[in-house]
Amino acid sequence: MSTNTVAMTGNIAVANAMRQINPDVCAAYPITPSTEVMQQFASFVADGEVDTELVAVDSEHSAMSACIGASAAGGRVMTATSANGLALMWEMLYIAAGNRLPIVMTTVNRALSAPINIHCDHSDAMGARDSGWIQLWSENAQEAYDNLIQAVRIAERREVRLPVMVCLDGFIISHSIERMELLDDMQVRNFIGPVKLHYPLLDVDNPVTYGPLDLQDYYMEHKRQQADAMQLAKPVILEVGQEFGKTFGRSYGFFEEYKLKDAELVVVALGSSVGTVKTVVDSLRQQGIAAGVLKLRSFRPFPAKELAAALKSAKAIAVLDRADSFGAYGGPLFSEVRSALFSLEAAPPTVDYIYGLGGRDFGVADVNGVFDDLKMLAKTGKASQEVNYITVRE
Amino acid sequence: MSNKIAEKKKGWRELPIGGMILEAGNSAEYNTGAWRTFLPHINRKECKNCLLCWIYCPDSAIIVKEGKFGHFDMKHCKGCGICAHECPVKAIAMVEAKK
Numbered sequence: 001m002s003t004n005t006v007a008m009t010g011n012i013a014v015a016n017a018m019r020q021i022n023p024d025v026c027a028a029y030p031i032t033p034s035t036e037v038m039q040q041f042a043s044f045v046a047d048g049e050v051d052t053e054l055v056a057v058d059s060e061h062s063a064m065s066a067c068i069g070a071s072a073a074g075g076r077v078m079t080a081t082s083a084n085g086l087a088l089m090w091e092m093l094y095i096a097a098g099n100r101l102p103i104v105m106t107t108v109n110r111a112l113s114a115p116i117n118i119h120c121d122h123s124d125a126m127g128a129r130d131s132g133w134i135q136l137w138s139e140n141a142q143e144a145y146d147n148l149i150q151a152v153r154i155a156e157r158r159e160v161r162l163p164v165m166v167c168l169d170g171f172i173i174s175h176s177i178e179r180m181e182l183l184d185d186m187q188v189r190n191f192i193g194p195v196k197l198h199y200p201l202l203d204v205d206n207p208v209t210y211g212p213l214d215l216q217d218y219y220m221e222h223k224r225q226q227a228d229a230m231q232l233a234k235p236v237i238l239e240v241g242q243e244f245g246k247t248f249g250r251s252y253g254f255f256e257e258y259k260l261k262d263a264e265l266v267v268v269a270l271g272s273s274v275g276t277v278k279t280v281v282d283s284l285r286q287q288g289i290a291a292g293v294l295k296l297r298s299f300r301p302f303p304a305k306e307l308a309a310a311l312k313s314a315k316a317i318a319v320l321d322r323a324d325s326f327g328a329y330g331g332p333l334f335s336e337v338r339s340a341l342f343s344l345e346a347a348p349p350t351v352d353y354i355y356g357l358g359g360r361d362f363g364v365a366d367v368n369g370v371f372d373d374l375k376m377l378a379k380t381g382k383a384s385q386e387v388n389y390i391t392v393r394e
Numbered sequence: 395m396s397n398k399i400a401e402k403k404k405g406w407r408e409l410p411i412g413g414m415i416l417e418a419g420n421s422a423e424y425n426t427g428a429w430r431t432f433l434p435h436i437n438r439k440e441c442k443n444c445l446l447c448w449i450y451c452p453d454s455a456i457i458v459k460e461g462k463f464g465h466f467d468m469k470h471c472k473g474c475g476i477c478a479h480e481c482p483v484k485a486i487a488m489v490e491a492k493k
Contacts, residue, residue, distance in 0.1 A: 100412035161411060199414060209415035221406035222413045228406070 010141040010173035015040035017148040020188035024075030027055035027066035031085035033170040034108035060085040064092035071101035074200025083110035097132025102155030103163040110170040111358040119359020120170040122323040134164040135300040142180040144168040156196040159232040169272040230301040254303035256295040263292025265374040269320035280367040304340035315378035317350040330387040430473035432488040440485035447477035
């Protein structure tokens with residue numbers, strides 16, 4: 001296997017994955033912090049390094065609409081967006097998923113307005129969590145790059161046929177230069193293989209209809225199929241993640257367990273913050289404290305049973321949410337994790353920390369504070385406050 | 395919807411995904427005649443075979459035979475009455491269908 005160690009930002013790494021994937025069509029509209037993905041990719045198109053038809057559109061709603069048309073036509077289709085751009089795609093996200101089109105999109109996570117803020121926050125992707133898209137989350141540039149390549153395989157699988165969103169943290173990953181491995185172009189192309197066609201509209205000898213009226217007598221069956229496809233995506237995510245590991249040396253599953261096996265105090269989180277938590281876990285372990293992290297990669301489909309099994313022997317769990325769900329009991333990740341744990345005979349006490357909204361820094365001291373709370377929680381088994389806001393001025 | 399109709403329809407495991415329709419022109423199989431409240435009746439003595447009804451019918455439910463008005467395709471006639479409205483000699487009358 002030939003690899004190439006490079007220094008790259010997350011955005012440029014993602015653009016390079018797209019270059020190697022060489023999609024048939026990309027339709028995109030620029031928005032911070034994802035702009036560079038398509039900017040760099042547009043250079044690859046202009047330089048003739050890919051065969052992609054790049055469609056410059058008037059909005060993200062049009063970008064996703066053009067992607068839907070191109071995907072139904074039979075193309076391999078990709079795009080990228082962030083925050084309000086994703087929000088403007090809202091209607092079309094459901095149409096892409098409902099039409100079972102395997103579009104792959106990079107979502108560079110950013111806060112939603114108002115007030116206007118361009119920095120890291122998971123509210124954008126969390127708002128789209130019920131749209132029927134698979135969501136793979138990344139801790140760093142390497143994972144964003146690896147996830148994007150695997151996403152093509154997962155999306156196009158016959159029994160899945162769902163769009164996939166690869167999430168990476170705005171600025172923290174998208175604009176930070178990291179050391180990472182760029183794979184060989186041909187090996188990436190061999191790994192993903194040719195586009196898997198499924199009733200393409202351009203097959204004029206076998207005309208089909210996409211998106212017809214679907215009323216009381218059929219709509220629910222089609223929604224049931226989508227629910228099933230999400231479940232069928234689970235073994236595919238594992239299989240592709242293992243094959244990726246065999247081929248390129250980095251394996252992926254639903255989540256990463258970091259020093260979790262014997263961990264008593266556990267943090268569950270998404271994205272770049274996990275790197276900070278791992279650092280704290282390392283120093284706590286040196287002090288003889290059994291700390292660990294569960295880093296969730298696949299938020300949709302949500303691996304409820306597997307996650308509960310991995311967390312069952314913890315004494316206290318903190319979920320970190322970089323998004324709020326106003327009026328709900330805690331952030332979106334907390335709701336799902338606690339629901340998954342509820343089926344255990346003795347569910348560990350689990351609390352939520354909403355943190356880092358709008359790019360607010362989340363550092364080692366903040367993580368130490370969370371673990372201090374967990375020590376108390378493990379002793380008492382009861383939290384005075386289950387949903388907490390940290391990294392915020394009182 | 396009666397259970398009898400529901401029984402005939404395919405379950406989610408058998409249906410094409412995404413609501414796709416995999417064959418072209420199958421709307422001909424749709425019995426839109428079931429929507430009808432009024433039936434068209436033709437008075438053949440008045441009919442001049444101008445075929446304006448054939449031109450206007452939105453459902454291609456006027457069947458022409460040897461260049462002349464043949465019959466209504468009652469599987470697809472929705473009873474909209476456009477033929478009766480357009481007929482220049484008032485040879486088509488709309489009659490309420492019996493339940």
